[in-house]
Amino acid sequence: DIVMTQSPDSLAVSLGERATINCKSSQSVLYSSNNKNQLAWYQQKPGQPPKLLIYWGSTRGSGVPDRFSGSGSGTDFTLTISSLQAEDVAVYYCQQSYSSPLTFGGGTKVEIK
């Protein structure tokens, strides 16, 4: 199984400042056949289901603000919120879609400092 490790577990960022979340996979999630990283990011607010933010490592989902960006390749990935807004308070998860069983990182809680 591919183990997904997120860091940090939580972080507090001032409004308008940058937030950076890291995700490391125990093996590469880069599909050689299409050169796409099988890595997605989700945002989950309290009492709500998760929402897809980023797929293929760096492609934003439908309607996702451009302050959210994904980067990285192979085994190391980053989700960046360029200018934190109050509505971005949530738990963020990475997920590999490379192989079954599909696995998630443990989550990173983002709060306002």
Add this chain to the structure above:
Amino acid sequence: EVQLVESGGGLVQPGGSLRLSCAGSGFTFSSFWMNWVRQAPGKGLEWVANIKQDGSEKNYVDSVKGRFTISRDNAKNSLYLQMNSLRAEDTAVYYCAGGGGWFFDLWGRGTLVTVSS
């Protein structure tokens, strides 16, 4: 409006069974891989199972193999999860989720399954 609506959750005793359903609307259900993802109270997300568009391929997390069965009925735009031999550690909100690939574009609001005596 694109929607996934789960039903069938509830309180069940250890060793018991439950069948979850998920109804899709507002999109071409038969074009999507469909999944069950669960979240224990206060915990993170855990993928449970998925099924290919035509039902020809199914995958499960090890902890539910032999106990849970995923199925779908594209004519009814519905996804199911038959859960047998339930354990306390199966207690969670169960989400129905769909995607063109193995990530999840669409999510329902979830249904709570509580396994307790």
